[in-house]
Amino acid sequence: MSVPLLSVEGLSVELSARHGKVTVVDDLSFSLEPGKTLSIVGESGSGKSMTALAIMGLLPTTGRIAHGSIHFNGQDLTQVDDATLRSIRGNQIGMIFQEPMTSLNPLYTVGEQIAEVLRLHQTLSQSDAWARAVELLDAVQIPNAVEKALAYPHEMSGGQRQRVMIAMALACRPQILIADEPTTALDVTVQAEIFELMRNLSDDMGTATILITHDMGVVAEMADDVAVMNGGKCLEYGSVEAVIDRPQHPYTRSLIASVPHLTTETLKGSAQDDVDRDALLSVRDLQVQFNVKKRFGRKEVFRAVKGVSFDLEKGKTLGLVGESGSGKTTTALAVARLVEAQEGHAVLDGKDMLSLSGEELRLARANVQVIFQDPYSSLNPRLRAAAIVREPMDNLGTMPLEERDAHVADLFQKVGLTREQMNLFPHQFSGGQRQRISIARALSTNPALIICDEAVSALDVIIQAQILDLLRDLQDNLGLTYLFISHDLGVVQQMCDEVAVMRHGEIVEFGPRNQIFAAPQQDYTKNLLAAVPSIERAQTMRKAQSA
Amino acid sequence: MSDETQSTPVKARSPFAEAFEMFTRNRSAMAGLLILIGVILVAIFGPMFTGEDPFEMVWAPFTPPGEEGYLLGTDYLGRDLMSLLIHGARVSLTVGLTAAFLTVTIGITVGALAGFYGGWVEEVLMRLTEFFQVLPTLLFSMVIVALFGATLPMITLAIGLVSWPAVARITRAEFLRIRELEYVTAARAGGVRNRDLIFRVILPNALPPIIVQAALMVGSAILFEAGLSFLGLTDPNVASWGQIIGSNRQYILDASYTVTVPGIAIFITVLAISLVGDGLNDALNPKLRER
Numbered sequence: 001m002s003v004p005l006l007s008v009e010g011l012s013v014e015l016s017a018r019h020g021k022v023t024v025v026d027d028l029s030f031s032l033e034p035g036k037t038l039s040i041v042g043e044s045g046s047g048k049s050m051t052a053l054a055i056m057g058l059l060p061t062t063g064r065i066a067h068g069s070i071h072f073n074g075q076d077l078t079q080v081d082d083a084t085l086r087s088i089r090g091n092q093i094g095m096i097f098q099e100p101m102t103s104l105n106p107l108y109t110v111g112e113q114i115a116e117v118l119r120l121h122q123t124l125s126q127s128d129a130w131a132r133a134v135e136l137l138d139a140v141q142i143p144n145a146v147e148k149a150l151a152y153p154h155e156m157s158g159g160q161r162q163r164v165m166i167a168m169a170l171a172c173r174p175q176i177l178i179a180d181e182p183t184t185a186l187d188v189t190v191q192a193e194i195f196e197l198m199r200n201l202s203d204d205m206g207t208a209t210i211l212i213t214h215d216m217g218v219v220a221e222m223a224d225d226v227a228v229m230n231g232g233k234c235l236e237y238g239s240v241e242a243v244i245d246r247p248q249h250p251y252t253r254s255l256i257a258s259v260p261h262l263t264t265e266t267l268k269g270s271a272q273d274d275v276d277r278d279a280l281l282s283v284r285d286l287q288v289q290f291n292v293k294k295r296f297g298r299k300e301v302f303r304a305v306k307g308v309s310f311d312l313e314k315g316k317t318l319g320l321v322g323e324s325g326s327g328k329t330t331t332a333l334a335v336a337r338l339v340e341a342q343e344g345h346a347v348l349d350g351k352d353m354l355s356l357s358g359e360e361l362r363l364a365r366a367n368v369q370v371i372f373q374d375p376y377s378s379l380n381p382r383l384r385a386a387a388i389v390r391e392p393m394d395n396l397g398t399m400p401l402e403e404r405d406a407h408v409a410d411l412f413q414k415v416g417l418t419r420e421q422m423n424l425f426p427h428q429f430s431g432g433q434r435q436r437i438s439i440a441r442a443l444s445t446n447p448a449l450i451i452c453d454e455a456v457s458a459l460d461v462i463i464q465a466q467i468l469d470l471l472r473d474l475q476d477n478l479g480l481t482y483l484f485i486s487h488d489l490g491v492v493q494q495m496c497d498e499v500a501v502m503r504h505g506e507i508v509e510f511g512p513r514n515q516i517f518a519a520p521q522q523d524y525t526k527n528l529l530a531a532v533p534s535i536e537r538a539q540t541m542r543k544a545q546s547a
Numbered sequence: 548m549s550d551e552t553q554s555t556p557v558k559a560r561s562p563f564a565e566a567f568e569m570f571t572r573n574r575s576a577m578a579g580l581l582i583l584i585g586v587i588l589v590a591i592f593g594p595m596f597t598g599e600d601p602f603e604m605v606w607a608p609f610t611p612p613g614e615e616g617y618l619l620g621t622d623y624l625g626r627d628l629m630s631l632l633i634h635g636a637r638v639s640l641t642v643g644l645t646a647a648f649l650t651v652t653i654g655i656t657v658g659a660l661a662g663f664y665g666g667w668v669e670e671v672l673m674r675l676t677e678f679f680q681v682l683p684t685l686l687f688s689m690v691i692v693a694l695f696g697a698t699l700p701m702i703t704l705a706i707g708l709v710s711w712p713a714v715a716r717i718t719r720a721e722f723l724r725i726r727e728l729e730y731v732t733a734a735r736a737g738g739v740r741n742r743d744l745i746f747r748v749i750l751p752n753a754l755p756p757i758i759v760q761a762a763l764m765v766g767s768a769i770l771f772e773a774g775l776s777f778l779g780l781t782d783p784n785v786a787s788w789g790q791i792i793g794s795n796r797q798y799i800l801d802a803s804y805t806v807t808v809p810g811i812a813i814f815i816t817v818l819a820i821s822l823v824g825d826g827l828n829d830a831l832n833p834k835l836r837e838r
Contacts, residue, residue: 338732365738378729381562382751392737423559441733 004031004071005175005208006055011068013047013054013232023066024050026232030225032176035202037209039223039240041216041255043460047232048212052178055210056095057085073175091121094169096162098181103165104153110137110164111149117171136167140197158324159190166197173205180212187323188487192531195222214460216259217490217533220244228252241542244535258465260490262517262532279311279347280481281335281449286344286354288327288334288505304330305341306505312449312498317475317482319496319513321489321528327505328485332451335483336368337361349448366396369442373454375434379426386412386422389440398445411440415470432463439470443478451483456491468494489532493517501525566755569830576826582819590640593633601634601786602626609802622791622805623798631786632812638787639769639816642703646768649707651761654714655750661715662722663745673719680712685774692780699782706771714760721753755831759824766820773813788813 013025025047032038040048053059055070057077070077072093077085089095097103105113114133118124124132130149137145140163153161162182169177179198183191199222202209211222219226219240226243228236228251235249247253288305305327312318320328334341337353346353349367356364369392372378379388389408393399399407412422415436426434435455442450452471456464468491474480486492492499492513499516501509501524509522520526570576603626612620612628619628661672688705695701725731726749734748769788775781776789777796788809795805 333732336736338736362738362740365736368736370733370736372729372733374729378733380730380734380748380752384559384561391734391739395740395743396738425559425561427562428560438733441737445737 003033005034005073007031007071008051008055009069009071011051011054011070012066013050013059013063014066015050015060015063017062024063024232025054027068028227028229028232028234029068030227030234030237032208032210032225034175034208035206036224037202037211037222038225038227039211039213039219040227040229041213041219042229043214043255043462045231046229048229049180050232051229052095052180052210052212055178056089056093057082058089087121090117090169090174091172092174093176093178094172094174095178095180096165096169096182098184101153101158101161101185104161106153109150109152110156114149114164114168114171117168121172132171133167136171137164139170139201140164140167141193142167157190158186159193162186162190162194163197166194166201170201170205170207174207176208176210177202178210178212181214182211183218184214188489189323189527189531191218191533195533198222215533216244216256216461217535217538220535220538221533228255245539254462256535258461259535260461260464260468260488260494262490262493262529262534278314280314280349281312281483282345282347283311283331283335284309284345284347286331286334286341286346288330288339288341304505305334307344308502308505308507310500310507310510312481312483314448314481315475315479316497317484317495319492319499320483320485320502321487321492321499322502323487323528325504326502328502329453330505331502332453332483332485333370335449336370336451337365338370363396366392366398366445367447368449368451369445369447370451370453371435371438371442371455373457375431375438375458378438379434381426384423384425385417385429385437388426388437389444392441392445396445407444408440411443414443414474415440430463431459432467435459435463435467436470439467439474443474443480449481449483451485453485454487455484457486457488464491471495489517489529501528566830570826573826573829575822576829579819579822579826582815583823586636586816586819587640589633590636593636594630597627597630597633601630603630609798609805611802612804612808619808620802620804622795623802628791628805628808631791632788632809634786635788635791635809636812636816638699638785639772639789639813642699642706642772642787643765643769643820645703646706646710646771647761647764649703650710650764650768651714651757653707653711655718655757657711658715658718658720659722659745659750659753662719663726663741663749669719672715676712676715679709682709684709684771688771688775689778689780692775697780697782699785699787702772702775702780702782703768705775706768710764710768710771714757714764717756717760718753721756722749725749725752756828759828759831762820762824762827766817766824769813769817769820 008031009029011025011028012023014021015024028051030038040051042048050059050063054065055077059065065078068078072088077088104110111130111133114136115129118129118132134145134149137149142148142160142163156164183194186194198209201207213219223240226238226240227234228243228249230251236243236247236252243252244256247256286305286308287303290302290304292300292302308331310318320331322328330339333339335346335348335353337356341354344354351364353364353368386408389411390404393404393407408422409419412419417433417436417440426437429437456467459467471482472495475482482495484492484495496513498510498512500507501516501522503524509516509520509525516525517529520529606621606625608621608623608625610621619632622628622631657672657676661669688709691705691708692702731744731748734744739748772787773789773792776787776793779793781787781790781793791809792806795802799806
């Protein structure tokens with residue numbers, strides 16, 4: 001056992017709020033050895049990011065380290081002065097953040113930004129720093145690094161920007177790299193590439209990594225050691241084998257159980273007889289274009305959906321999966337006429353939604369409702385919960401006036417909220433509860449079709465599992481039909497009967513769930529499936545290695 | 548692990564109730580509000596004590612403040628400055644409030660339509676807004692008053708006409724932001740008509756910055772009216788604070804109090820309105836709430 005590079009002991013962090021102090025990290029201890037990866041895992045508000053900021057000496061002004069020590073290379077970082085911290089930060093401890101768009105300065109080229117870090121910490125000359133910046137971009141596998149160094153952040157994709165962030169963090173060959181949810185904003189295939197890169201770089205440079213994440217699958221694939229945090233406390237700490245294979249704490253167990261993991265499916269006999277199925281929704285040759293304004297008033301057309309066709313049976317769930325920009329949300333919102341399609345048909349319950357207009361269209365909206373992704377912006381902050389749920393009923397008149405109050409109360413009960421909560425305002429609910437209100441609203445007009453647009457993507461895993469359960473129960477009891485959009489293949493596998501894989505505005509593969517997951521035909525689908533971090537796969541690989 | 552469906556007995560608190568609580572805790576804003584309430588009370592009830600006609604010549608001209616029982620002295624025609632000031636409060640506040648109301652009404656209508664519909668509606672309305680914005684405001688309002696007569700309604704209208712572009716731009720910006728939020732899409736999916744989307748869904752959520760702007764607009768309208776009066780563009784039959792300053796400006800060196808006293812009244816009132824406006828800004832801006 002080697003000497004730990006970083007050892008945190010009894011760390012407590014307090015934030016001062018309006019009503020006194022809140023302890024956000026409570027008596028946390030761990031150590032990190034050179035070349036190893038420690039994963040801090042937990043839900044939002046568990047204190048995992050605050051731990052990272054405390055190590056970096058970057059706590060918000062309202063925060064302070066109440067007690068404990070952070071020993072790095074023989075120095076206690078809680079005791080040293082700002083100048084020392086500054087010289088350590090970026091030089092010996094590097095950090096990458098979740099949102100690659102906002103962590104880069106939009107006014108400078110990426111080359112300049114990396115070179116600046118080098119000049120600050122290593123006193124390199126201008127041209128040496130630039131040459132090293134290009135080298136680093138090459139090392140993080142950005143193609144054509146010489147040219148790309150001259151690019152501005154907005155000219156790069158999300159994955160490339162995160163690579164730039166990694167290049168910046170690694171510029172001074174730090175001994176520790178802290179990565180705070182580095183891939184949460186990225187597509188799953190890009191995530192897999194970024195992790196691969198991080199693994200290779202830490203092998204090459206011997207960098208130790210602290211990886212902060214909410215995803216147990218990521219932990220299983222990346223970490224050597226794990227600290228599970230909840231409510232500021234470390235509930236479980238140990239090697240990844242110990243924590244994932246034999247979790248001691250019930251919270252860890254529920255965290256692992258909540259991960260929507262991919263299970264291996266066997267291809268059942270071809271029960272797929274192509275008889276005339278009773279399609280509730282039948283989409284044909286759907287095309288959606290957006291006008292993109294370019295410089296000098298030139299207009300360009302972006303084809304978001306290029307001729308999509310599918311059928312959805314009553315009472316079933318169709319999953320639309322694909323990476324960001326694949327056109328899955330646009331397709332669904334075009335069916336609901338919330339985005340205008342240029343061509344095609346979307347026959348819902350015998351009516352072509354795309355041919356309706358005016359009052360006819362407005363009333364037809366009762367038949368298709370949407371559950372949105374962001375629980376914080378999908379509810380009108382000025383309305384009480386009951387009024388939010390009532391809104392569609394009042395506007396569409398789907399129910400006699402005197403029955404509406406009772407129906408709202410009934411819906412609240414159905415989605416697992418109490419009568420007392422009906423009068424509260426959205427900001428008084430948690431994220432999961434807000435999503436329940438959203439579901440109640442979608443149900444209020446008894447729609448034939450419900451579109452779930454990444455309905456659980458913004459939620460913590462345990463809450464996510466609860467909401468998925470609720471959606472399934474409601475489907476069983478009320479015979480609902482879902483068009484389920486998600487980037488998360490694990491969730492799709494749990495929820496959907498059929499799956500359409502989308503890419504660049506087209507459906508590349510369509511079929512029953514078990515066929516897509518057990519025997520994908522297209523390379524794209526295979527890549528997508530392979531990129532999903534999986535606890536099981538990591539376990540098998542470790543067993544194979546140790547054997 | 549949290550059982551998230553567990554019910555906790557909480558009181559329903561609307562965002563505006565929270566903003567109100569926030570406002571009451573802001574000392575300078577509450578001071579501003581108290582002063583403002585004082586000015587309003589004087590404007591409403593003051594004339595009961597000073598007599599109905601402020602233009603009555605009560606004593607010798609240029610009686611210094613405090614002498615002969617006239618607390619603020621008399622002006623160049625021997626009129627009681629106190630009485631003028633109290634009646635002026637009524638006029639100045641009315642002009643300020645009416646002009647601000649006019650500004651907000653035009654501004655919200657233009658901004659909301661431009662922001663909601665986009666396309667050619669937005670192009671036309673925003674060009675119109677820019678047209679009014681680049682007009683030299685003082686000159687333009689002077690022209691209106693000169694052409695249509697120096698009556699109080701016309702002066703108010705002139706102030707309203709030159710001030711609305713700021714409100715229109717804020718409203719449009721808020722509409723552009725809010726119309727993309729998911730709850731607006733959800734409302735549209737719930738069959739809410741465009742008219743209700745604009746006025747019932749988006750506008751209430753767009754109000755906070757507009758309210759702040761409107762509050763500050765009252766102050767600037769009072770200042771604007773004073774400016775016009777100083778230049779002589781005023782209704783000679785009503786006593787506004789600006790009119791008092793304007794009519795006494797020749798004697799500024801000999802009897803400086805005749806100009807200073809209404810000047811201080813304007814200063815205090817506008818300051819109070821600014822404090823209230825700032826307080827509203829802090830209270831209504833959720834980003835500042837947790838401080």
